[in-house]
Each structure stands twice: as structure tokens, then as C-alpha cells.
Amino acid sequence: MAKPPAPPRAWQRMLSGRRLDLLDPSPLDVEIEDIAHGLARVARWNGQTRGAHSFSVAQHSLLVEAIAGHLNPDWPSQWRLMALLHDAPEYVIGDMISPFKAVMGDAYKGVELRLLGAIHLRFSLPAATPALVKRKTKEADHVAAFLEATELAGFERAEALRFFGRPQALPREVLDLLKPEPTEVAQQAFLARFAFLSG
Numbered sequence: 001m002a003k004p005p006a007p008p009r010a011w012q013r014m015l016s017g018r019r020l021d022l023l024d025p026s027p028l029d030v031e032i033e034d035i036a037h038g039l040a041r042v043a044r045w046n047g048q049t050r051g052a053h054s055f056s057v058a059q060h061s062l063l064v065e066a067i068a069g070h071l072n073p074d075w076p077s078q079w080r081l082m083a084l085l086h087d088a089p090e091y092v093i094g095d096m097i098s099p100f101k102a103v104m105g106d107a108y109k110g111v112e113l114r115l116l117g118a119i120h121l122r123f124s125l126p127a128a129t130p131a132l133v134k135r136k137t138k139e140a141d142h143v144a145a146f147l148e149a150t151e152l153a154g155f156e157r158a159e160a161l162r163f164f165g166r167p168q169a170l171p172r173e174v175l176d177l178l179k180p181e182p183t184e185v186a187q188q189a190f191l192a193r194f195a196f197l198s199g
Contacts, residue, residue, distance in 0.1 A: 030118055085125075143170075
């Protein structure tokens with residue numbers, strides 16, 4: 001009798017040596033160095049941005065956290081850390097553009113939420129993002145998307161307004177985060193901000 005085929009591999013090996021199971025991720029297999037390494041190498045907008053370097057998900061995460069902090073100055077470090085990590089699952093599954101996420105539906109969302117829960121638990125955060133933090137982070141995410149779209153990805157302002165809503169007035173130190181940086185610079189900036197917020 002033929003031996004049944006082995007189930008397909010559902011884990012990703014990280015440079016740290018960890019093996020992260022996509023179907024049942026364990027917080028014990030999550031390392032911030034792996035997250036920073038991966039996010040700094042994943043391009044936003046499928047790489048369709050201006051500049052000598054891609055604008056990475058690590059940079060986007062820093063931008064969203066800075067916007068969330070500006071719009072919500074009373075937020076504790078824990079909430080700002082959740083904003084920084086809002087796209088952390090993309091270090092494993094990549095940055096799917098919104099139209100493709102819509103095509104994939106609930107299957108993609110389920111994997112993403114399981115990964116985010118494991119990441120949160122690894123860093124002593126609630127597995128599920130509190131509703132208020134999730135809503136406010138999404139608002140900051142939309143502001144970041146508008147800025148990225150118009151400054152880096154070739155969108156006209158009217159088009160960006162239709163898709164991402166009206167932007168907020170932001171200080172220069174936040175807007176300066178829109179400059180695409182080399183991979184190592186983005187990676188180190190992400191790690192430094194994580195250390196500051198979790199310290």
C-alpha cells in the first residue's frame with residue numbers, strides 16, 4: 001500500500017534559526033531581529049515608488065507609529081508599540097496590495113491575524129489589538145498611505161483623496177520619514193524604535 005504524501009511544508013525558516021509555522025505560529029519562534037530584517041526588505045506598493053531605494057514596510061511602520069503618536073499624544077508606549085508592529089506579519093507573508101487582499105479574502109486575513117497574535121504575545125502585548133487602538137492605527141495607516149501614494153507612488157492628489165481620505169497636517173519630523181532609505185538604515189531604525197518603545 002502506498003504511503004500517503006507528507007503534508008506540504010507550512011513553516012518558514014528565519015535567519016535566527018527559528019522555524020515559524022504559518023498555520024500555528026508560536027510566540028517562541030518570533031524574534032524582533034527577524035521581523036526587522038524581513039520588513040526592511042519588503043517593498044511597499046510592490047516597489048512602484050520613486051527613489052534609488054524602495055520604501056520598505058519597516059519605514060511604513062515607523063511612519064504609521066509616528067503619525068499615530070502625533071494624533072494621539074496621550075498614548076502609552078504599549079499602544080505605540082502595537083502601531084509599530086501593525087504590519088509585522090508581512091515579514092513572513094510579504095506586503096500584499098489591497099486589491100489582492102480583497103481577492104484572497106478570509107484565508108489571507110486568518111493567517112495574518114494568527115501571526116499578529118503570536119507576535120503580540122512574544123512582546124507581552126494583548127494577542128488581539130484593542131478596538132480603539134486598531135481603529136486609531138488604521139486612521140494613521142490611511143494618512144501614511146495618502147502621503148506615500150502622492151509623494152512616492154505617483155498618485156494624483158484627487159485620486160489619493162478618493163482611496164485614502166483626507167490627510168492630516170503633520171510636523172516636519174514625521175514627514176521626513178517619507179524618504180526611502182537603504183535596507184540596513186531602515187532595519188536599524190526599526191530596531192531602535194522598537195527598543196525605545198519596549199524598554
